[in-house]
Amino acid sequence: MTAFAGKRIVLGVSGGIAAYKAVEVCRRLMDGGAHVIPVLTRGATRFVGRTTFDALASEPVRMSLFDEDDPIPHTTLGQTADCVLVAPATARVIGAYAAGISSDLLTATLIATRAPVVICPAMHTEMWEHPAVIDNIAKLAERGVHIVGPESGRLAGGDEGAGRLCSPADIAAAVGRVLDSGGLRADMAGLSVVVTAGGTREPIDPVRYIGNRSSGKQGYAFAEEAADRGADVTIVTTVDRPGPASATVVKVDTAEEMAAATVKAAKQADVVIMAAAVADFRPIDPVGVKLKKRDGVPAIELETTPDILATLGAAKPHGQTLVGFAAETCDVAGNAAAKLRGKGADYIVANDVTAENAGFAYDTNEVLVLASDGRVHPVGLRSKRQVAQAVLDLVVGDRHSQAQSATQVADGTSRADNQENQ
Numbered sequence: 001m002t003a004f005a006g007k008r009i010v011l012g013v014s015g016g017i018a019a020y021k022a023v024e025v026c027r028r029l030m031d032g033g034a035h036v037i038p039v040l041t042r043g044a045t046r047f048v049g050r051t052t053f054d055a056l057a058s059e060p061v062r063m064s065l066f067d068e069d070d071p072i073p074h075t076t077l078g079q080t081a082d083c084v085l086v087a088p089a090t091a092r093v094i095g096a097y098a099a100g101i102s103s104d105l106l107t108a109t110l111i112a113t114r115a116p117v118v119i120c121p122a123m124h125t126e127m128w129e130h131p132a133v134i135d136n137i138a139k140l141a142e143r144g145v146h147i148v149g150p151e152s153g154r155l156a157g158g159d160e161g162a163g164r165l166c167s168p169a170d171i172a173a174a175v176g177r178v179l180d181s182g183g184l185r186a187d188m189a190g191l192s193v194v195v196t197a198g199g200t201r202e203p204i205d206p207v208r209y210i211g212n213r214s215s216g217k218q219g220y221a222f223a224e225e226a227a228d229r230g231a232d233v234t235i236v237t238t239v240d241r242p243g244p245a246s247a248t249v250v251k252v253d254t255a256e257e258m259a260a261a262t263v264k265a266a267k268q269a270d271v272v273i274m275a276a277a278v279a280d281f282r283p284i285d286p287v288g289v290k291l292k293k294r295d296g297v298p299a300i301e302l303e304t305t306p307d308i309l310a311t312l313g314a315a316k317p318h319g320q321t322l323v324g325f326a327a328e329t330c331d332v333a334g335n336a337a338a339k340l341r342g343k344g345a346d347y348i349v350a351n352d353v354t355a356e357n358a359g360f361a362y363d364t365n366e367v368l369v370l371a372s373d374g375r376v377h378p379v380g381l382r383s384k385r386q387v388a389q390a391v392l393d394l395v396v397g398d399r400h401s402q403a404q405s406a407t408q409v410a411d412g413t414s415r416a417d418n419q420e421n422q
């Protein structure tokens with residue numbers, strides 16, 4: 001039986017060229033046994049005819065807030081749905097939903113439902129990267145809305161870039177996962193996760209330090225995503241910002257302090273995510289009083305700091321997943337691959353910090369995830385929360401597959417033992 005069997009899914013379709021893919025999404029949900037109710041915006045009908053959905057879905061297309069048979073169709077749809085899926089979701093629908101504005105049946109249903117909601121954005125890159133859209137998506141993700149995609153690729157008019165609707169297969173799979181977990185993505189429940197965030201500060205004197213541009217946003221996005229997915233989170237941070245309500249926050253300043261706190265917390269951790277920008281060098285001998293200009297330009301001798309990631313990699317307990325980062329300005333993949341090999345991590349999240357709208361302090365990021373078995377996963381420009389979501393999807397999926405193959409090996413061994421004993 002599929003996750004869709006017997007489930008009522010409201011399939012919202014809004015007006016973009018990708019609306020044609022919603023037909024295939026509808027077919028996949030129907031094939032899986034779902035009861036699909038298509039809700040189209042007026043714009044959607046300019047791209048795809050209602051007759052197509054009338055013929056394919058479980059019920060005829062709904063478009064109006066004013067139905068002769070049902071005086072409150074949006075509440076009926078919202079209350080009876082097991083899931084509301086919007087594919088494609090335009091910037092207008094995303095904005096209205098984030099702002100709580102209901103201007104048509106689809107946005108009214110979104111606001112009227114307590115069922116899990118899956119939003120699959122599709123739009124041109126310029127729109128997807130507009131700060132208003134980025135804020136709206138971040139707001140929805142924070143409220144627990146599942147954001148699927150978009151991907152990078154060919155767009156309408158022959159353009160290329162981020163903003164393409166995910167494939168119908170990926171959308172159907174995402175809805176399946178949401179339904180499987182009862183609407184809550186509790187796929188990290190029972191896991192202990194340690195995240196480092198922010199940039200360390202290495203004192204020169206009591207008022208000056210060697211620092212870097214890390215804001216902690218990427219680390220906090222990991223902590224929030226993992227906590228929302230049920231993990232027990234410890235965040236080791238240099239940033240004065242509260243973590244997720246359920247998380248343990250350990251505030252540190254220097255690489256030395258971060259090393260001590262992280263190594264301690266990592267002993268019991270299932271997953272460690274090293275998103276912090278840790279200083280590689282520190283002054284050997286920070287002075288106790290403020291350096292005076294009148295004494296001339298000081299010569300500051302530096303030494304290397306402890307390499308936390310390499311320390312964790314060398315002592316990694318069995319079953320622990322270690323995710324390192326690589327902030328690079330050239331040969332991103334090559335340098336990240338060297339860090340993956342050299343530091344004993346299971347994954348390196350390579351961050352080209354010179355890329356537009358990515359890296360230090362931005363709300364968005366774009367990364368390349370390198371796995372120790374050679375797989376490479378590009379994660380196109382999106383909010384830092386969505387980057388965290390994509391990386392954790394990979395980590396959780398791989399941990400799941402590893403656990404399954406370990407069980408199969410154990411089963412195989414005991415079967416072989418049994419046969420030998422017979």
Ligand code: PMT
Pocket residue numbers: 197198213214215216217218219255274275276277278279280305306307308309310323324325326327328339351353359360361362384
């Ligand atoms: O915080 P934001 O403003 O949101 O920005 C996010 C980010 C750019 C800081 C983040 O995405 C990122 O790339 N973090 C890693 C920054 C970094 O220090 O990269 P690195 O290539 O110098 O280090 C490689 C890895 O080793 C990192 O996981 C780092 O945490 C770790 N490291 C480095 C030095 C050291 N002494 N100990 C370490 O553990």
